[in-house]
Amino acid sequence: MRTIATFLCCLVFNHFFSQVSTEESKMRKILSLCKTEQELKIIFELKTDFPSVFSSVPTINPINPVNNPRISSSFSSKRIHPIYGNERAHNGIDITGALNTPVYATADGTVTNARFFNGNAGHSVTISHKFGFVTKYFHLSIFIVEPGEKVTKGQIIGYLGNSGSSTAPHLHYEMWKNGKVLNPFGLF
Template sequence: MSKVKYYYDSETLSYQKIERKKGRRLGIALLSLVAIFLAAFILLVVYLNLPQIQTPKEKALKRELTNMQLQYGMLNRKMDQIQDVLGNIEDRDNNIYRLYFESNPIPEEQRRAGFGGVNRYRNLEGYDNSKLIMETTQRMDILTKQIVVQSRSLDEIAELAKEKEQLLSAIPAIQPVRNENLKRIASGFGWRNDPFTKVKKFHYGMDFTAPRGTPVYATGDGRIERADNRATGYGNHIRLDHGYGYTSLYAHLYKYNVRVGQRVKRGDVIGFVGSTGRSEAPHLHYEIYKDGERINPINFYYGNLSPEEFDQVLQQAQQENQSLD
């Protein structure tokens, strides 16, 4: 209930009641309403144009968000550097290491393959920086996969290198009789006159003339497969299994220096020159087999002959003379 107000009338020397006019009341109400709207508009303009007032907690969260964005940016730059280094390793892996060890390069699509199927990053959606976080996480996952692929490739290369080393040690690569003990190369691989029938016959090895008892050396690492005289014409002979499809044979020996099943290294003395079996004079008949086929031994002396010595051996081996067995 509104209060009744009075005013003092000096003429009548009495208090008179103040009567409010209805139009004035309406004007005051309208004026008040306009003032309220004007004040609200001014406050809205101020709110939209001035920096938002933040609480200390909101300020701390904003700093953390800015720092996170900075950290993600640094992380992406580091991943760029890692990607460059990894790309260099992948290039060498495909074009040097795998090429040297005769292994197929890893396809680019296998190295760069992403992750198909379900959305792996659904739990990262719905945030202010979801795109940045999802892209960085995806890059990290792909980079991790590339590193795993490269790591497995290097493991494979290490195994290939180990096998390559074993292969190089196993392949017959030296002359079975040293030059200082060698009188001459009596016959090479090819058609030669048989010393007994005097007709041309294919000679499947090389004959090294040397005094009886001259050491005979294993031409590569391997296991003694045979050491007996139960093969026609070879007399006392040794078969050395090198693995990888290679076998070497040493025939007409005076005696053995090994036993069946024994493992030997290149350069070990395995027997001594003799003239047993179908032989005309003391010499070593030497053969090499690859996958069961006899091949020319002249191509396997790179391990202990100089170029000049090899040329001399090659000239002697090509002479179509008479063999000694």
């Protein structure tokens, strides 16, 4: 069921983008213009109405595309790092799971980075998606994709691990849009 805000948002967008020929083209234009998390949350309510558009938008849980995630550490501007003990931003969410649980691409895209970082990230994958989205997956036990590889939403890209600066098996998941970090919780 759509909220009143979603309905009003759609009316406004339809008015401003009436020159765009198809509903799918309108939705693509709207997604490219979204600037805030709140705008994205409203638009994401429409994801079942535009499946071909939303295949390129990160809208599924990277650990289990069906079930709700178990979050062990939330997105925040400041937190005490569990290993280093200093205060720093936590630019993603930590999703717990059993070691070697499959990790899925949250949208169609192209792998831009797949490597081991000696510092915080450990084995990690970065994927670039349409509409300015980028997703990052850290602390994998292993990744099974390569830079330049095209991936599809729901494709296994690696397995949950404990590599890098990690206290227990989990996935650190980040979502960026147009160079700005977003809180991914609530967007899938």
